Amino acid sequence: MKPFTSLSSPAVPLSLANVDTDQLIPARFMKRPRSEGYGGFLLHDLRRGGAGDTSAAVLDEPRFAGAACLVARRNFGCGSSREAAVYALADFGFRCIVAPSFGDIFASNAVKNGLVPARVAEEDVERLLQNESLLAGHPVVIDLAEQVIRAGNEVVAFDIDIGWKARLLNGWDDIELTRAKCREIDAFRARDLIERPWAAPSNNRPD
Amino acid sequence: MKPAGPRTLIDKIWDTHAITGHDEAETLLWVDRHLLHEGSFHAFNQIAAREATVAHPELTFGIADHYVPTRDRESPDLDPQIRGMIRQLDDNTQRHGIRQFGLGDARQGIVHVAIPEQGLTLPGLVMVCGDSHTSTHGAFGAYAFGIGASEVAHVLATQTIWQKKPRRMRIRVDGELGPGVTAKDIALTLISRIGADGAQGHAIEYAGSAIRALSMEGRMTLCNMSIEGGGRLGLIAPDETTFAWLEGRPFAPQGAQFAAAVEDWRGLVSDSDAAFDREIVIAGAEIAPTVTWGTSPEHALPIGEAVPDPDAIADADRAASVREALAYMGLQPKMKLTEIRIDQVFIGSCTNSRIEDLRAAARILDGRRAIVPGLVSPGSANVKRQAEQEGLDRIFQAAGLSWEDSGCSMCVGMNGDIVPPGHRCASTTNRNFRGRQGPGSRTHIMSPAMVAAAAVTGHLTDMRALLPEASR
Ligand code: SF4
Numbered sequence: 001m002k003p004f005t006s007l008s009s010p011a012v013p014l015s016l017a018n019v020d021t022d023q024l025i026p027a028r029f030m031k032r033p034r035s036e037g038y039g040g041f042l043l044h045d046l047r048r049g050g051a052g053d054t055s056a057a058v059l060d061e062p063r064f065a066g067a068a069c070l071v072a073r074r075n076f077g078c079g080s081s082r083e084a085a086v087y088a089l090a091d092f093g094f095r096c097i098v099a100p101s102f103g104d105i106f107a108s109n110a111v112k113n114g115l116v117p118a119r120v121a122e123e124d125v126e127r128l129l130q131n132e133s134l135l136a137g138h139p140v141v142i143d144l145a146e147q148v149i150r151a152g153n154e155v156v157a158f159d160i161d162i163g164w165k166a167r168l169l170n171g172w173d174d175i176e177l178t179r180a181k182c183r184e185i186d187a188f189r190a191r192d193l194i195e196r197p198w199a200a201p202s203n204n205r206p207d
Numbered sequence: 208m209k210p211a212g213p214r215t216l217i218d219k220i221w222d223t224h225a226i227t228g229h230d231e232a233e234t235l236l237w238v239d240r241h242l243l244h245e246g247s248f249h250a251f252n253q254i255a256a257r258e259a260t261v262a263h264p265e266l267t268f269g270i271a272d273h274y275v276p277t278r279d280r281e282s283p284d285l286d287p288q289i290r291g292m293i294r295q296l297d298d299n300t301q302r303h304g305i306r307q308f309g310l311g312d313a314r315q316g317i318v319h320v321a322i323p324e325q326g327l328t329l330p331g332l333v334m335v336c337g338d339s340h341t342s343t344h345g346a347f348g349a350y351a352f353g354i355g356a357s358e359v360a361h362v363l364a365t366q367t368i369w370q371k372k373p374r375r376m377r378i379r380v381d382g383e384l385g386p387g388v389t390a391k392d393i394a395l396t397l398i399s400r401i402g403a404d405g406a407q408g409h410a411i412e413y414a415g416s417a418i419r420a421l422s423m424e425g426r427m428t429l430c431n432m433s434i435e436g437g438g439r440l441g442l443i444a445p446d447e448t449t450f451a452w453l454e455g456r457p458f459a460p461q462g463a464q465f466a467a468a469v470e471d472w473r474g475l476v477s478d479s480d481a482a483f484d485r486e487i488v489i490a491g492a493e494i495a496p497t498v499t500w501g502t503s504p505e506h507a508l509p510i511g512e513a514v515p516d517p518d519a520i521a522d523a524d525r526a527a528s529v530r531e532a533l534a535y536m537g538l539q540p541k542m543k544l545t546e547i548r549i550d551q552v553f554i555g556s557c558t559n560s561r562i563e564d565l566r567a568a569a570r571i572l573d574g575r576r577a578i579v580p581g582l583v584s585p586g587s588a589n590v591k592r593q594a595e596q597e598g599l600d601r602i603f604q605a606a607g608l609s610w611e612d613s614g615c616s617m618c619v620g621m622n623g624d625i626v627p628p629g630h631r632c633a634s635t636t637n638r639n640f641r642g643r644q645g646p647g648s649r650t651h652i653m654s655p656a657m658v659a660a661a662a663v664t665g666h667l668t669d670m671r672a673l674l675p676e677a678s679r
Contacts, residue, residue: 017528018403018503022640027621031274031288034249045642053535053641073524075404078437079640080619081339083249083355101404104439105339109355161371163232174357175259178365181235184227185367188237196223198468199239201265201327201458 001114003171004144007095011069011140011151012059013129019043019072020079021106023056025088038084039091059092063137068095071128075099077106077117086113096142098149098158100125111164112174116144118158127154144169213478216444217375217410220350220475224333226367233369240327241362242318242336243269243300243307245292250337250359251299261303263366268327269300269307272317273621275614277584280310289622303363316587316613319343319431319557323423324589326456330445330472335362340557340637342433345442346426347449348475350410352440373439374408374484377477379415382491387671389567390425391559391635391654393417394432395497397489399507406438409485412477413443417491423452424563431558432637435504444476498544498653498667499639501532506639508544510657510669516540535641536649537629544667547651550630552581552608552662553644554655556618559635560586562593564655568635569599571659571673572606578665581608581658582624584616608662620645633661 029041046056058064070089076099077085086109089097096116107117120128133152134140140151144165149156166172178185192199214222221236228234243250247269254261261267274292276285293310300307308314314321319340322328330348335341337359344351354368362368380393398405411433413426421429426443433441450469453459460468495509506529508515514533517540520526533540538547554560554568565585583603585591591613594600600610617624618636620643626632628647635658636643639650651667660670 017524020503020638020640022638022643026642026646027619028646030246030621031292034252045646053531055531075402075407075437078403079339079434079638081337081353081355082246083337083357086355101407103404103437104407105353105355109357112355112357161232163369163371166232174361174369175257175364178235178361178367178369181227184235185237185365188226192223192237196331196471198329198460198464198471199332201240202460202464 001171001173004095004114004116004168006141006143007068008139008141009066009068010064010137011071011098011134012064012067013135014056014058014070014072015129016055017073018075018078021077021082021085021103022079024077024085025082030082030084034087037091038088039093042088042092066093068093069098069140069142070094071098071125073099073125074101074122076102078103081105083109086110086115090115098125098128111167114168114171116142116160116168118142118149118160120149120156120158124156128156213481215375215477215481215483216348216412216442216475217350218481220331220333221372223331228369233371235367236333236370238335238362238366238368239266239332240334241267241366242322242334242341243267243296243305243359244272244318244338245274245296247337247356247359248295248299249356250363253357253360254363259364261305261363264304266366267305267363268322269296269305270318270321271296271309271315273615273619275310276622277582277611277614277616277624280612286623313588316589317557317560317615319427320561320586320590323347323427324456324587326453326459329453329459330449331475335368339434340431342438342440343427343431343557345430345433345440346423347453348442348445348472350440350442353434373410376406376409376411376438376485376487377483378411378413379486379488380413380417380491381415381488382417384417384491384494387496387656387674388494389654389656390421390428392494392497394429394435395499395504395507395652396494398432398436398504399497401436401487403435403503403505404437406433406436409438411438411441413441418443419446422563423448424561427561428558435637445472496654496657496670498651498657500536500538500544500651501529502535502639502641503532504637504639504652506532510544510667512544514538514540514542514544545669547667548631548665549579549633549651549661549667551579551626551632552577552658553617553632553634553636554581554658555584555586555616556636557586558637559655560584560590562590564635565590565594565599568655568659569602571656571663571670573602575606575663577607577662579662581662582617583608583610585613587613606662617644619643626650633658633667
């Protein structure tokens with residue numbers, strides 16, 4: 001995974017709350033292989049007004065072209081665990097989502113894909129959504145080490161779990177990280193098989 | 208790792224599975240059961256890309272549910288993309304020696320219905336699946352949660368998962384539930400009070416006399432919807448109800464082993480003086496049959512009430528979001544919920560498709576006719592067989608509903624069972640998100656008996672009015 005240190009790019013103000021992963025990528029696009037790219041499906045129905053609703057059309061405004069940051073309201077990425085929601089955001093070009101709160105599974109999926117889920121106080125998100133420089137499409141700066149967002153004259157602090165921050169800054173690969181713990185895993189397993197003999201699926205009944 | 212001091216059930220299972228790491232950052236947990244469905248192809252591709260093997264295929268189980276057709280399964284006209292999704296799961300599980308309950312298997316069904324039936328869900332286990340409703344398995348006192356594709360790849364490769372320790376929340380429901388009030392109504396009432404992100408960052412333990420009185424089916428419905436309240440997972444301490452349900456199930460411990468397991472499982476309770484980060488208490492008697500009116504599960508109200516009026520909401524953002532939800536749903540402010548007319552019904556999904564759910568719906572439909580079309584998709588092939596033995600299929604069909612095979616079906620519309628644009632569906636599912644049941648679809652979620660009542664009258668209806676006099 002590519003390490004994340006900081007970025008400077010326009011930020012898209014998406015003033016919606018409870019954006020669920022079904023909106024981020026509708027289920028009907030999920031049969032496709034990732035290699036085809038998922039960016040075109042991002043917020044598909046809210047960008048194109050499938051049901052008369054164009055509340056995400058802001059993504060396509062020219063002044064936000066090349067944006068790597070998205071600002072949204074509370075509970076972003078709630079619902080289904082589909083990692084395809086993160087693929088759609090990443091393939092569209094986003095590397096950081098700023099919101100007051102995130103769906104738990106979504107935030108974890110984001111980190112695994114190098115996308116920063118930056119938690120910002122609700123009033124600060126409101127300030128960012130009103131920020132003139134941001135709204136004009138001028139770059140905002142996200143500094144992960146310092147945990148701050150700079151938009152025009154505004155400086156806003158953000159929260160992120162320390163374990164996630166370390167992973168993102170270093171671009172660690174989880175599977176490699178875990179494999180380095182194989183001695184601890186083996187020791188755990190040896191003890192656990194004795195302590196919880198019932199935990200294995202019973203094989204008394206063949207198919 | 209057994210720290211001193213009182214512990215909650217959540218802490219106890221966590222401690223038993225912690226391999227290494229720090230609670231403040233992330234801990235590596237052992238995974239006892241890993242469940243896969245067709246959507247796991249991304250994870251298998253990641254595994255293939257790094258030429259990794261599956262660490263513990265004997266703890267991994269595959270099941271086809273999200274894309275399976277609910278009718279004409281053998282048809283040659285099956286959408287090739289859908290057929291491809293099912294075949295990919297067959298191939299991937301076969302390649303890695305993973306047991307799978309595929310399309311033609313007598314044990315096939317929705318993962319969160321069929322896996323417990325097999326006795327694969329047990330108290331005290333850590334269970335994961337690339338599906339947010341994995342919390343369902345918490346009904347047995349398992350620590351079960353949904354994960355994303357990269358985490359699925361990680362579990363395949365290592366049988367472990369990195370987790371930040373969640374905060375602990377206890378939700379107590381005390382007293383008795385009124386007639387016709389179900390676990391679904393508990394879940395919707397709770398979510399409407401705490402919000403769709405009310406339990407974010409928390410693992411939930413459900414407790415109290417009304418929870419103890421629930422059947423295993425009811426407990427699964429409740430734990431299932433923990434995610435709709437934002438919870439990482441939800442669980443219930445195992446008790447005699449749990450043990451009786453599990454005994455004799457194919458993959459559960461057998462005979463003397465089962466007895467020994469039960470002895471261990473009895474310790475899976477929160478210590479009486481254990482502290483929770485948050486506690487919520489609801490009186491069972493306050494809960495009424497509940498329905499959703501909007502586009503988030505928190506948009507739920509007792510059936511006797513009316514659609515909210517955005518003009519009466521002081522907070523401008525909240526008023527705007529209610530206005531948007533009503534526009535999408537095609538509803539007028541202040542109209543009575545019982546005035547909402549529906550176009551079709553769906554009874555199914557991992558929330559409400561178990562035998563008890565079908566019985567509750569059939570009880571309302573018996574001797575009546577649905578005036579709108581509808582689909583009933585039992586939660587598993589086993590549920591289907593049992594329902595047919597009880598004659599429930601005949602009640603559904605006599606009422607005019609179609610009785611089909613098991614799968615996720617119209618809960619998510621991936622298999623082609625969708626609600627057409629602009630149509631309104633009374634549904635036993637768990638998500639009323641925009642377009643969840645198909646582009647432009649409008650979903651109202653409620654219990655199976657409430658869906659049956661709506662089918663009979665053609666509008667949202669208090670099912671209690673359709674109960675036999677004696678049981679009201
Ligand atoms: S029935 Fe619906 S909620 Fe349950 S696993 Fe299937 S798609 Fe997910």
